[in-house]
Amino acid sequence: AQTVTQSQPEMSVQEAETVTLSCTYDTSESDYYLFWYKQPPSRQMILVIRQEAYKQQNATENRFSVNFQKAAKSFSLKISDSQLGDAAMYFCAYSGSGSEKLVFGKGTKLTVNP
Amino acid sequence: DGGITQSPKYLFRKEGQNVTLSCEQNLNHDAMYWYRQDPGQGLRLIYYSQIVNDFQKGDIAEGYSVSREKKESFPLTVTSAQKNPTAFYLCASTPAGVPSIYEQYFGPGTRLTVT
Numbered sequence: 001a002q003t004v005t006q007s008q009p010e011m012s013v014q015e016a017e018t019v020t021l022s023c024t025y026d027t028s029e030s031d032y033y034l035f036w037y038k039q040p041p042s043r044q045m046i047l048v049i050r051q052e053a054y055k056q057q058n059a060t061e062n063r064f065s066v067n068f069q070k071a072a073k074s075f076s077l078k079i080s081d082s083q084l085g086d087a088a089m090y091f092c093a094y095s096g097s098g099s100e101k102l103v104f105g106k107g108t109k110l111t112v113n114p
Numbered sequence: 115d116g117g118i119t120q121s122p123k124y125l126f127r128k129e130g131q132n133v134t135l136s137c138e139q140n141l142n143h144d145a146m147y148w149y150r151q152d153p154g155q156g157l158r159l160i161y162y163s164q165i166v167n168d169f170q171k172g173d174i175a176e177g178y179s180v181s182r183e184k185k186e187s188f189p190l191t192v193t194s195a196q197k198n199p200t201a202f203y204l205c206a207s208t209p210a211g212v213p214s215i216y217e218q219y220f221g222p223g224t225r226l227t228v229t
Contacts, residue, residue, distance in 0.1 A: 009154070033215075045204065045220035091156060098212060100145075100164065101172070106156040 002027045004094050006105035013082045014113050020067075021077045021108045023092030031097035034068070034075045039107075040088040048090070051075065079110075087112045116141045118221035120205050125226045127199075135190045135224050137205035144210050146188035147218065150174060151202040160203075163188055164210070192226065199228045 003026045013019035025034070036048040051059045051068050058066050063083075067076045079086055092105040118139045127133045137146065145164045149157040159172030163182040177196025182188055188207075192199045204223045208216040 004156075043202065043223050045206075045218075047217045050217070100162065100170070100212070101159055102157075102218060104156040104158075106154055 002029075002094050002096065002103050004092050004103050004105035006090075006092055006108050008108045009106070010109045010111070012111040012113060013079070015082055015084060017082055018078060018080045019082055019110065021079075021090050021092075021110065023075045023077070023105055025073050025075065025092070025094050027073070027094065027096070029096045032099075033095045033097070034066075035093040035095070035102070036064070036066070036075075036077045037091045037093060037104075038088045039091065040085075045091075049077065082112050084112050084114060086110060118205055118207055118219055120203075120221040120224050123222065123224060125224055127226070127228050129228055130194045131228075132191055132193050133199075133226065133228075135192065135203055135205075135226065137188045137190065137221060139186055139188075139205075139207045139219075139221075141207060141209075141219060142185070143207035143219070144185070145208045145212075145216075146182070147206040147208075148172075148178075148180065148188070148190045149204040149206065151204060151223075157204065160190065192228075199226060201226060 005024045032053045034051045038046045038048045049059050049061045063080045065078045089107045091107045094103045121136045147162040148160040158174050160178050161180040163169035179191045205221040206218040
């Protein structure tokens with residue numbers, strides 16, 4: 001079974017600085033998708049970014065980018081120019097190609113200090 | 115506006131009682147999901163449904179039941195057989211049951227407390 005590991009239960013960053021959240025996963029599949037979801041204090045889950053495993057280019061969405069290392073099975077999220085609104089729980093998730101399910105990591109709580 | 119609604123936001127029940135959590139979507143999505151969220155545990159899949167009148171067990175289905183009589187509705191019943199029902203419950207939907215392709219849209223969640 002696929003597993004997703006987020007080794008940092010909590011992280012903090014100063015406003016305007018850059019922070020990287022780690023995620024590793026275990027799979028025997030070659031075709032899959034990886035996601036980062038954000039859950040702010042309102043608890044409304046929002047998709048931040050998505051990466052297809054067959055694409056070598058790292059996905060980017062404004063201040064959010066990923067470092068996808070397929071061989072190492074690593075999928076880290078970089079947040080640049082951190083803002084107070086970035087404070088949230090961040091969940092890494094995996095889905096095999098054609099799979100009906102998402103597998104989530106346990107999350108990293110990000111605090112942004114003014 | 116299209117979206118997913120879950121009601122109520124907070125729910126309190128006595129031990130031994132069944133309780134039903136509501137999830138409604140007006141996104142015309144085919145697939146719907148129920149997750150349970152506990153502190154430090156991430157999201158765990160309880161049940162999912164890809165089509166009306168059909169649903170499958172997720173990873174932690176014991177003590178829960180669902181129905182899917184209408185496309186827009188996917189209620190979750192937490193039965194008295196669930197050992198630790200106190201948790202935050204999230205409902206989600208996608209256009210089709212392939213989350214690798216389609217983003218999952220989440221509702222605002224229901225916090226269930228059983229004493």
